[in-house]
Amino acid sequence: MGNRTAAVSALRGLALGDAFGETWFFRPAEQVETAVGERRLKEGPWPWTDDTAMALSVLRILDEHGRVDQDALAAAFAEAYAADPYRCYGASMHDVLIAIGQGEPWAEVTRRQFDGMGSWGNGAAMRVAPLGAWFADDLDRVAAEAARSAAVTHAHPEATAGAVAVAVAAALSVRGVPGDELIGAVADRVPDTEVGSRLRRTGKLAAGADPRHVAGMVGCGLQISAVDTVPYAVWCAATHLDDLTEALWATALPGGDIDTTCAIVGGIIAGRTGLSGVPADWLTACEPLPDWVSPPAAR
Structure with a gap:
């Protein structure tokens, strides 16, 4: 039996990070940096995006099949x-x-993307933290x-590597x-890819490094790829593992694909901490998850 409690906590952190990150979109990078530095939040509601929508499907399948x-x-x-x-x-x-909705086999559909190379986007990584929390006892x-x-x-192998990295990071966080x-332990389980190489690069940086410097080295999602998203997000999570709120502020600072980097960070950390310490107004602003995730009596 999987650790559903940890998986739901990871999902809630993922959704919060996703919704928080989405509030920064459609602003010039310099405005984001200024607003983050001054801790100026957009008023709610904060809707979540495809990151959370797909993570919900992952949890539903784990509920139904256990795998x-x-x-x-x-x-x-x-x-x-x-x-x-x-x-x-x-x-x-x-x-x-x-x-896929029209009935085409998923394996054929995914293999033909990008002239047969498959997508190496960050979508497989953004949704996977609850899975890592679910199976945390078995890396x-x-x-x-x-x-x-x-x-x-x-x-694409890089997308797979990104998903493995985030899931393992979430599992290690729960443990x-x-x-x-954390970063070294994640890198040890990631296939020999550019994702793995950039993870190892971030593992050599001090915990107090400026997120903008780290983003300059390995990216922060501007290319919407696993390669330029996952290493940065794992570093942000690893350097703020017990403080979800501070982690999200730090993750947003350089800009980039902020909803996805923050979703990944939120999923990794919250499997360990839950939403403890998150300001009440953030929780109120964030779009709620469906009741089936955690029925009211269980909250």
Whole structure:
């Protein structure tokens, strides 16, 4: 049996990070940096995006199957997309989910993306933290299930590596691994890829490094790829493992794909901390998750 409690906590942190990060979109980078530095928040409500919508499907399949059933996960993604396609899905993901919804085999759809290379976007990584929390007691299982979840929409090895990295980071967070050990432990389980190489690079940086400097070295999602998103997000989480609020502020500072970097960071940290310490007005502003995630009596 998986650790559903930790998975739900990770999902709640992911959704908060996603919604918080989305508030910074459509602003010039210099405005973001100034507003983050002054801790100026946008008034609610803060809706979440495709990051959370797809993470909800991951949790639903784990609830129903106790593992990643790829056919069921593909169908769940397509169903959620058809019900609400206006969650800021990426351009290629529109094509993928429409095709799957029309009955095309997911493996054929994902393999033909980007002239047959498959997508190396950050979508497989952004949604996977609850899975890492669910299987936290077995890191080999975490890596295997994360890879299976990635393949449903992303056929490129870098996307798989990104999903494995985030899932393992979330699992290690739940297990209480110290922040100064987390990046190295994640890198040890990531395939030999550029994601792995950049993770190792961030592991050599001091915890007090400026997030803008780290983003300049490894990216912060401007290319919407696993390569330029995951290493930065894992570093931000590792250097703020016990303070979700500060982690989100730090993650947003350089700009980039802020909803996704913050979703990843929120998912990794909250599996360990829950939403403890998060300001009440943030929780009120964030769009709530569906009741099935955690029925009112269980909250």
